[in-house]
Amino acid sequence: MGGESPRLGGMVVDRHPPAGRVTDTVMPDGRAMPGTRDDLRRTPSFRNGLSVVSVHAQTIALMVIAVRLGPITWIPVFLLMGRAHAQFASLMHESAHRLLFRNRRANDVVGRWLIGYPAFTNTDAYRRVHMAHHREEFGPNEPDIALYANYPISEASWRRKMWRDATGRTGLRLLVDQLRGLRSGVAVVRRSQQRIWFVQFILLTTSILLGVWWVYPLFWLLPFLTVWRVINRLRSVAEHGGLEASSDRRVATHSVTQHWWPRFAMVPFNIGFHLAHHVDAGVPFRNLPRYHRMLCESGYVAAGYEYPRYRDLWAALRVGR
Numbered sequence: 001m002g003g004e005s006p007r008l009g010g011m012v013v014d015r016h017p018p019a020g021r022v023t024d025t026v027m028p029d030g031r032a033m034p035g036t037r038d039d040l041r042r043t044p045s046f047r048n049g050l051s052v053v054s055v056h057a058q059t060i061a062l063m064v065i066a067v068r069l070g071p072i073t074w075i076p077v078f079l080l081m082g083r084a085h086a087q088f089a090s091l092m093h094e095s096a097h098r099l100l101f102r103n104r105r106a107n108d109v110v111g112r113w114l115i116g117y118p119a120f121t122n123t124d125a126y127r128r129v130h131m132a133h134h135r136e137e138f139g140p141n142e143p144d145i146a147l148y149a150n151y152p153i154s155e156a157s158w159r160r161k162m163w164r165d166a167t168g169r170t171g172l173r174l175l176v177d178q179l180r181g182l183r184s185g186v187a188v189v190r191r192s193q194q195r196i197w198f199v200q201f202i203l204l205t206t207s208i209l210l211g212v213w214w215v216y217p218l219f220w221l222l223p224f225l226t227v228w229r230v231i232n233r234l235r236s237v238a239e240h241g242g243l244e245a246s247s248d249r250r251v252a253t254h255s256v257t258q259h260w261w262p263r264f265a266m267v268p269f270n271i272g273f274h275l276a277h278h279v280d281a282g283v284p285f286r287n288l289p290r291y292h293r294m295l296c297e298s299g300y301v302a303a304g305y306e307y308p309r310y311r312d313l314w315a316a317l318r319v320g321r
Helices: 034-040 045-096 104-119 123-135 155-166 169-183 187-209 215-225 227-240 260-265 274-279 285-298 310-316
Strands: none
Touching: 034 285, 045 104, 045 123, 045 215, 045 227, 045 260, 045 285, 104 123, 104 187, 123 187, 155 169, 155 227, 169 187, 169 215, 169 227, 187 215, 215 227, 227 310, 274 285
């Protein structure tokens, strides 16, 4: 950003939104009542385990379709593999919060080896920076300030960002940074990158041994560098783009009505209920829709505050729309 201080708050709807009503389930600041909070925070380990299996099964099924049915399926499979990366990222996020499994060891092992490393992510490192994000959005340790700042932006700037993401320039730059980590003088960084690339080597080797070496670069690596980068930016700016630090989560986090298509393609596993997640980051993803309804019923999330669709928010993030 050229050394200039990032511009924050350009998308704030109301810096002092009215408190919600006290209800049987939530308090005026959105926090759940003690009994309700305990219920919301229960982690359904078995069902989450099925979700992990399901994501792997869907990903493998897409690759089998690409191999068996040939080029006619390659474009839709390529695009859907971006969704697969979004699914891995959402479950990795859940593991980072230690909400995937009640057993901490199971949560961390699965979060690292079956979700994080296959999707080029060090879950432990992500956890450290992500907790800083939750302690104070837009605070001094905010890891994604460059991603959220300076909105609204011009239409031309928006197009440039999308083009960089869609053509792989953003993803390639980030991937090169990861590869440099293999030679890092910091042991923990070096080891985590070694594990990530060890898993990638296994995936590539499996493709080669199955006689379809091209499946790994074409339907795993390339969608990660392109489709997933677009999805990640669209999702991220819809969470915090143009907002600012505040003790009121509504000033730091957007709220968008969730419809089936974005939940399928871009914000799987309820990660789109992001305001509820920031009001209480200890609520597992399966309970976020219920928690969000409680916030709406209390008036904490008012009708005029929530964007009715993602495209309405993305339009507002661009100057002149």
